[in-house]
Amino acid sequence: MILQFDVTEEGSVENPVVLEAKPPGIFDRSALRAAAKFKYKPKILNGQPVRVTGVKIESHTSWRNSSTLSGG
Numbered sequence: 435m436i437l438q439f440d441v442t443e444e445g446s447v448e449n450p451v452v453l454e455a456k457p458p459g460i461f462d463r464s465a466l467r468a469a470a471k472f473k474y475k476p477k478i479l480n481g482q483p484v485r486v487t488g489v490k491i492e493s494h495t496s497w498r499n500s501s502t503l504s505g506g
Contacts, residue, residue: 443483
């Protein structure tokens with residue numbers, strides 16, 4: 435999954451969007467809720483915190499059938 439968002443001067447996330455998801459639409463809402471809770475150290479430019487737009491993160495998750503893991 436690839437998410438894009440802005441990081442505010444306070445380090446909060448704004449405007450999160452899903453750019454890519456496999457499978458599409460399944461985890462989008464949960465990913466956006468999680469992204470909204472992310473906190474970052476703001477970028478400092480000339481001694482002042484500044485907004486950063488278009489930050490992208492990529493997340494990889496794999497799911498396995500529990501019966502495969504237990505041998506059943």
